[in-house]
Amino acid sequence: MPTKKILGTQKALLGVLSFGPATGYEIRKFLSETTEHFWKESYGQIYPTLEGLKAESLIAVVDHKTSGRETRRFAIEPQGEAYLREWVRSPQFLCKPGRNELLLKLFFARTDDAPYLEQQVESFRQSNLQLAQSYEHYRQQSGAEELRGDR
Numbered sequence: 001m002p003t004k005k006i007l008g009t010q011k012a013l014l015g016v017l018s019f020g021p022a023t024g025y026e027i028r029k030f031l032s033e034t035t036e037h038f039w040k041e042s043y044g045q046i047y048p049t050l051e052g053l054k055a056e057s058l059i060a061v062v063d064h065k066t067s068g069r070e071t072r073r074f075a076i077e078p079q080g081e082a083y084l085r086e087w088v089r090s091p092q093f094l095c096k097p098g099r100n101e102l103l104l105k106l107f108f109a110r111t112d113d114a115p116y117l118e119q120q121v122e123s124f125r126q127s128n129l130q131l132a133q134s135y136e137h138y139r140q141q142s143g144a145e146e147l148r149g150d151r
Helices: 008-017 024-034 043-055 078-089 101-108 111-142
Strands: 059-066 070-076
Touching: 008 024, 008 043, 008 059, 008 070, 008 078, 008 101, 024 043, 024 070, 043 059, 043 070, 070 078, 078 101, 078 111, 101 111
Parallel strands: none
Antiparallel strands: 059 070
């Protein structure tokens, strides 16, 4: 497993590469066409992150072409795939504006990950229900009906 904690960008790139080898440009395009509405990725981080994943032996360069311009295609290594599966199945996830890690996990999940993810989705649902109840309680306590125009 990696020697350092794997960050969100690294998880997203491993997930993309789990579908097959890709260049940095192809990864960027894939993310912008698929996960953009729940996972915002800084495009300036893609190439440095790929280099970090390569240094951790989670991905490898599978072909390198030079025809006026350097093109490298990256592929996920077995260790990277194992880490990705472990992360998808782990019960921890971070959700903040523009980066919902649970949705990212669901996007990259495989059929055999379903039992793990069902528990995560239910936990997320329960915590959001509790949060909504707390907000409702605070709204009632503060007299916020007047602020909303409920007179």
